[in-house]
Amino acid sequence: xxxxxxxxxxxxxxxxxxxxxxxxxxxxxxxxxxxxxxxxxxxxxxxxxxxxxxxxxxxxxxxxxxxxxxxxxxxxxxxxxxxxxxxxxxxxxxxxxxxxxxxxxxxxxxxxxxxxxxxxxxxxxxxxxxxxxxxxxxxxxxxxxxxxxxxxxxxxxxxxxxxxxxxxxxxxxxxxxxxxxxxxxxxxxxxxxxxxxxxxxxxxxxxxxxxxxxxxxxxxxxxxxxxxxxxxxxxxxxxxxxxxxxxxxxxxxxxxxxxxxxxxxxxxxxxxxxxxxxxxxxxxxxxxxxxxxxxxxxxxxxxxxxxxxxxxxxxxxxxxxxxxxxxxxxxxxxxxxxxxxxxxxxxxxxxxxxxxxxxxxxxxxxxxxxxxxxxxxxxxxxxxxxxxxxxxxxxxxxxxxxxxxxxxxxxxxxxxxxxxxxxxxxxxxxxxxx
Numbered sequence: 001x002x003x004x005x006x007x008x009x010x011x012x013x014x015x016x017x018x019x020x021x022x023x024x025x026x027x028x029x030x031x032x033x034x035x036x037x038x039x040x041x042x043x044x045x046x047x048x049x050x051x052x053x054x055x056x057x058x059x060x061x062x063x064x065x066x067x068x069x070x071x072x073x074x075x076x077x078x079x080x081x082x083x084x085x086x087x088x089x090x091x092x093x094x095x096x097x098x099x100x101x102x103x104x105x106x107x108x109x110x111x112x113x114x115x116x117x118x119x120x121x122x123x124x125x126x127x128x129x130x131x132x133x134x135x136x137x138x139x140x141x142x143x144x145x146x147x148x149x150x151x152x153x154x155x156x157x158x159x160x161x162x163x164x165x166x167x168x169x170x171x172x173x174x175x176x177x178x179x180x181x182x183x184x185x186x187x188x189x190x191x192x193x194x195x196x197x198x199x200x201x202x203x204x205x206x207x208x209x210x211x212x213x214x215x216x217x218x219x220x221x222x223x224x225x226x227x228x229x230x231x232x233x234x235x236x237x238x239x240x241x242x243x244x245x246x247x248x249x250x251x252x253x254x255x256x257x258x259x260x261x262x263x264x265x266x267x268x269x270x271x272x273x274x275x276x277x278x279x280x281x282x283x284x285x286x287x288x289x290x291x292x293x294x295x296x297x298x299x300x301x302x303x304x305x306x307x308x309x310x311x312x313x314x315x316x317x318x319x320x321x322x323x324x325x326x327x328x329x330x331x332x333x334x335x336x337x338x339x340x341x342x343x344x345x346x347x348x349x350x351x352x353x354x355x356x357x358x359x360x361x362x363x364x365x366x367x368x369x370x371x372x373x374x375x376x377x378x379x380x381x382x383x384x385x386x387x388x389x390x391x392x393x394x395x396x397x398x399x400x401x402x403x404x405x406x407x408x409x410x411x412x413x414x415x416x417x418x419x420x421x422x423x424x425x426x427x428x429x430x431x432x433x434x
Contacts, residue, residue, distance in 0.1 A: 001177070003032050004104035004134070006127070007043040008111070009119035010087040011071065013080070013404050017047055017064050019247035019278050021201040024140055025110040026189035028164045032108075033190065035168075040101055041193040044088040044123070048196045052093050061276060061301065062199030062245040074118070076399045080409050086119065094123075098130045106175055107131065109156070111140035114382065115402040117150070124155050135175055139164065144220055145382040146398050162222070163187075163206075188227070188235050191242065199276075200239035201249045204232050204262060208251040210282075212318030213385035214351060214378065217251045226256045233265055240273055247276040254285035263293040273298060280305030280346045283321045283329035291336035302338060304329060307348040307376075309365060310358040317351075317386075323365070330369050340370030349421070350378035350407030352389055356417050363424050373425060377403035 007022040022043065029039055043049065047056055047064060058064040068085040077084060089097075107127050111120045124136055139160030143150045150159045158174045160167055165187055191200060207221040239246055253259060266275075277294070280303050294302070306326045308314060314322055326345075333343055347362045348354075359375075366373035379401050380387045382394065392400065400406065408418055 001036070001106070001175070002038045002040070002102060002104045004101065004107045004127070004131075005029055005032075005039060005041045006107065006109045006123055007041075007045055008109055008123035009044045009089070010066070010113075010116050011084065011119040011122075012087065012113075012116060012402070013077075013082045013084060015066050015068075015085075015087040017045070017066055017198075019061075019063060019199050019201055019245075019249070019276065020045060021189070021199075022110050022112075023189050023201055023203060023249060024163075025108065026191065026193075027187050028108055028110070028139070029193070030188060030190040031164050031168075039193075040104065042089075042094070042097060042101075043193075044094065044119075046089075046194070048194070048198060049089060050195060051097050052090065058198050061274060062197075062243065064198070074399055076397065077402075077405060080405065082404075086122075088119075094126070098127060103131060104134050106135040106137060108137050108139065111138065111142035111150075113379075113401075114142045114146050114398040115379070115400075115405075117142050117146070117154075117398055121154055128155060137171070137174065141220060142398065145216060146394070148394055149398060162220075188231055191239060194242065197239070197243040199245035199247055200235075200243050201247050202232060202235045202239065203227065203249050204253065204259060205250050205256045209255055210252065210318055210320050212320060214317060214348065214381065216381045216383050219383045221251070224252060224255065226258055229258050229262045229265060232262055233269075236266070236271065236273070240271060244272060245274050245276065247278040249279055251279060252282065253277060253279065254282055254290065260290065260293060263290075263297045266297045267293070271298070275299045276301045277303055279303065281329075283325045286329040286332050288332055288336070291332040291338070295333075295337040299338075301342055301344060302333060303344045303346060303374075304371075306345050306362060306366075308354070308358050309362045310355075313351075313354060313358065327369070330371060341372065343369075343371040345371050345373045346376045347373050348378055349375045350403075351386060354378075356421065359421060360424060363421070367427070375421065375425070377407040379403040379406060 005025055007025055032039055056065045056067055066087040068087045070083050071086045073084040109123055136156045137158045137160055138150055138154055138156035143159050144161040147159055147161055205226040207224040208217040209224045275298055277299060283304055309323050345366045347359055349359050363373045380390045380392055408414055
């Protein structure tokens with residue numbers, strides 16, 4: 001059996017390669033290999049794709065802008081004075097690639113942001129025309145959070161929710177195969193398809209023990225479960241032959257009790273790597289020892305989750321951090337050797353009922369501490385409490401989940417707030433480097 005795996009285009013007003021690798025799809029590749037599939041991978045969002053020469057710039061840590069082609073805006077966004085784009089591999093290049101590729105028996109298409117589904121649909125429609133006899137299986141974040149929408153409109157033969165390793169019997173049935181079994185039962189991302197990488201992404205765990213009102217990780221990944229230290233080291237050993245930049249993409253990296261042991265093994269091996277904590281770390285789990293170990297392991301960038309300095313909102317949305325814990329975390333990190341400029345802070349903006357004044361207060365606090373604040377524009381995510389509060393439903397077009405649309409233009413434009421916040425952010429001298 002031969003499978004074609006595709007990471008599709010992004011359709012949006014903006015997109016940036018912020019250590020974005022299709023980890024779920026690469027885990028899918030690992031599982032399918034163990035079953036015995038021959039695999040081809042097309043990553044439309046790979047800026048080092050062998051199928052075309054990229055002209056986009058890359059920063060020190062491997063991140064950069066995507067190539068894009070301007071496309072027609074959906075009617076929902078007609079009043080937004082910004083260009084709508086197809087980010088990633090040029091469409092003509094994609095068509096050329098699928099013309100030359102060996103005909104697959106099945107095609108796995110992943111999905112990420114719910115409001116990027118139009119790029120997913122374009123890929124499904126295109127490969128359906130080219131490979132009419134292949135079974136198309138759609139999975140990923142959009143497929144899991146907007147399952148009925150995907151089943152109704154995507155034209156996929158099967159819509160996967162959750163992790164592929166939990167759906168092997170169903171996959172066997174769809175493909176008309178005898179019961180398939182996994183020999184090694186290793187669920188690490190398979191990066192063997194990439195000859196070159198600007199960066200690699202590592203996970204040490206899946207899921208999150210917290211239940212924040214704006215986050216759907218529990219729906220996507222289930223209960224928290226860690227990966228063995230040896231398996232993580234295997235991921236790192238494989239990646240370090242291709243890149244010096246590795247980002248940890250766990251939703252709750254510091255909650256993993258094996259993380260200190262992992263850091264010690266990384267230090268012992270004296271890896272020549274630049275490590276990055278790219279998903280917001282939980283401040284209350286940063287201790288003196290953890291900060292010291294992360295510095296010794298050569299973490300170059302640290303991203304902390306603060307979200308807001310409003311105590312009432314902190315408590316109401318999940319109580320995962322308070323302002324004093326944030327300040328303590330910054331102090332512990334700088335005491336361990338990190339410069340304030342290495343510390344980045346996520347601030348949530350645009351959540352219903354949230355006053356923009358509290359965001360201004362949070363930005364000023366970050367500036368006072370010398371750290372780098374970054375806005376996380378709120379997106380109403382299905383199956384979360386904040387989604388329900390918005391009055392949205394499963395029947396709502398997922399384009400309404402778009403963070404830029406929702407935060408700055410829905411239900412009406414907010415140019416004065418946008419200018420105030422952006423001007424304040426720009427006052428920090430280190431904002432030129434994220």
